[in-house]
Amino acid sequence: MLVRRLILVFLALFSLVVAPTVAEGQQSEQESRRVSDPPTLRRSLRGVLGGVPMTAADSMHQEIVRRLDFDSYKQLLLGLTQFGDREQGTPRNEAANDWIEDQLRSWGYETERVHYMFARRVGDVAEPREEVFATKVGASRPDEMFIISAHMDGRGGGEAANDDGSGTALVMEIARVLASSDIVSDRSLRFALWNNEETGLNGARAYVEQRAGMQGIEDPPGSGRYPEPTWIGMIQHDMMMWDHGNPVTHNQALDADVDVEFQLNSEMAAESAQLGLALINANRLHATDYPAVLSNAMSNTDSTPFMDLVAAVSLRENRRLYETGNRANPHWHQTTDLFETFSDADFMLGFNAAQTTLGAVAKLAGIRISR
Numbered sequence: 001m002l003v004r005r006l007i008l009v010f011l012a013l014f015s016l017v018v019a020p021t022v023a024e025g026q027q028s029e030q031e032s033r034r035v036s037d038p039p040t041l042r043r044s045l046r047g048v049l050g051g052v053p054m055t056a057a058d059s060m061h062q063e064i065v066r067r068l069d070f071d072s073y074k075q076l077l078l079g080l081t082q083f084g085d086r087e088q089g090t091p092r093n094e095a096a097n098d099w100i101e102d103q104l105r106s107w108g109y110e111t112e113r114v115h116y117m118f119a120r121r122v123g124d125v126a127e128p129r130e131e132v133f134a135t136k137v138g139a140s141r142p143d144e145m146f147i148i149s150a151h152m153d154g155r156g157g158g159e160a161a162n163d164d165g166s167g168t169a170l171v172m173e174i175a176r177v178l179a180s181s182d183i184v185s186d187r188s189l190r191f192a193l194w195n196n197e198e199t200g201l202n203g204a205r206a207y208v209e210q211r212a213g214m215q216g217i218e219d220p221p222g223s224g225r226y227p228e229p230t231w232i233g234m235i236q237h238d239m240m241m242w243d244h245g246n247p248v249t250h251n252q253a254l255d256a257d258v259d260v261e262f263q264l265n266s267e268m269a270a271e272s273a274q275l276g277l278a279l280i281n282a283n284r285l286h287a288t289d290y291p292a293v294l295s296n297a298m299s300n301t302d303s304t305p306f307m308d309l310v311a312a313v314s315l316r317e318n319r320r321l322y323e324t325g326n327r328a329n330p331h332w333h334q335t336t337d338l339f340e341t342f343s344d345a346d347f348m349l350g351f352n353a354a355q356t357t358l359g360a361v362a363k364l365a366g367i368r369i370s371r
């Protein structure tokens with residue numbers, strides 16, 4: 001009798017102690033399921049903003065950013081790598097330009113080409129070169145624009161997947177999303193895929209030389225058309241996927257991030273820093289996996305010819321001078337810069353840079369969904 005009562009008491013105590021543990025067990029199982037969800041769903045917005053609700057405008061920008069598609073980004077990058085390293089002056093480079101133009105047209109854009117002459121050394125006979133751009137014309141301010149860019153040429157004998165297929169595919173994926181007929185932008189947006197970056201920023205320099213003086217001019221007068229809207233900001237993307245620390249490790253580093261850089265020593269340093277900060281803010285609102293940081297030593301990329309004329313920043317996997325320049329990416333300009341070299345964690349860094357740029361531009365240019 002006493003034994004049975006003791007057993008009952010024991011069972012009652014047991015259920016008190018064990019029951020909550022079982023419930024907690026179920027909860028943590030749910031939580032771990034959440035962690036294994038697709039990367040874009042991993043972070044809770046509440047956590048990112050510290051409990052502050054998004055504004056209605058931010059929520060709409062996020063709806064636009066969520067239209068970026070990770071698989072589409074990878075497919076565009078794969079498409080670019082079919083042309084090898086796309087080195088300037090080769091048939092591979094010309095074929096890649098045609099392919100880029102075909103993609104932009106297939107989404108409904110009218111494309112244009114910049115034609116310029118290139119000579120490797122003084123005294124060499126200059127040869128013709130081309131590069132492609134497409135424009136989404138602003139609905140209420142067609143005379144002002146943001147330039148969103150990357151360089152389509154590469155070198156090294158591989159596929160130039162990271163340098164700079166990763167940036168080119170990013171710009172194209174943003175262009176694809178913004179081509180949608182229900183998306184309206186107040187200001188114009190230009191998607192530029194520079195050529196001849198690797199030979200000294202020649203394609204971007206040619207664009208600045210030919211078109212800086214055309215800014216804001218209505219042509220023909222009274223037409224409402226602006227062949228070169230006034231530049232409001234320029235955002236370059238160059239090497240976007242690989243942040244494996246230095247010394248280099250096998251996997252993406254735990255503190256991998258998107259590096260936004262402006263140039264302290266430029267005429268537009270203050271404006272460029274402000275544009276950079278807008279990107280950092282957009283990253284915090286809209287990027288799903290990787291944070292972004294801002295620094296002031298932008299160099300060796302196509303935003304340089306713009307930096308004294310307009311707010312100009314570059315986005316990269318690493319800071320160019322201190323990290324990339326110190327061999328933080330062993331595939332840089334090598335035969336191993338191949339699509340297959342990179343993992344989804346690497347591709348996702350480029351994709352987060354796309355989220356960052358689109359989120360920032362959505363706010364700055366006044367992009368919205370018209371319902």
Ligand SMILES: [Zn+2]
Nearest residue numbers: 163164238239
């Ligand atoms: Zn590059």
